[in-house]
Amino acid sequence: MSVSRRVALVAAIAAPVLIRAVPGTAAGPDAAAVEQAVDALTQALLAADGPALDALVLDGLSYGHSSGQVQDKTAFVETLTSKRSAFPSITLSDRSVSVVGDDAVARHVFTGEVVSGGKTAPVHIGVMQVWHRDHGRWRLLARQAFKI
Template sequence: MIKKLIFALSLIMAITLSAQKMNDPDAVKAAAEKLRLAMISGEKSSLESLILQELSYGHSGGHIDDAQEFVEKLVTKKSDFLTIDVTNQTVQIVGNTAIVRHHFYATTADAGKAPGDVTLDILLVWAKVKNDWKLLARQAVKAEKKK
């Protein structure tokens, strides 16, 4: 009887811990930070490890990249981020999906051009796959100018 009770309590604790980990905004923030660093480095394997093949990556100018195009642009430095700073980040988790919003300020040198500045507001959609958060969608919009 005691063994059954201990087993049942252990099972309940394991399920509770698993559910807490799944709804852990810090894990989503960590994935977003890995993405930020991978976008700066242009490291192909790092980028590919963070995204789903079904990725829809929307730019503020209207162009939408698929997963292959997103990775290729960063690896070849067609899109070259020298710095990326993220502020005002929020995370909302709904089941196996996380919605991340943040302000994005970057210095770029796309295709070897002189450095430029980019200021955007970003929406990221992350999907929980096994134990990892993977980027499913991203949409950028030009940041609203403060009055």
């Protein structure tokens, strides 16, 4: 195989991977459905909506905060619904989604405010979420935030 044919072959193989890896993109109906689930979770966080949070996350949830704290589903939902922590504002940017079968990885930058213990603090963190297709709907399995 000539060099030019090898380059063309490599480019043809790599193009779909490179296109999918571009931040802020989601390709196909599965990725769009994951984006919708991310948005629904954001709205449930803002509203501290217990039933919506319960429906959007799996029982085996591992929810990691940028502080290093990790919560299970019960602690995650209870912290929000009890109003011990609240989010008056959330903006997601630099979004990307990658779907592999019944699993998906969503990444974004989370900017907003959190009210905890009566004090308001700004939030600007990176987030990686792992979503799993559960009986036809996307539900959060794991989330890890990290300091930028």
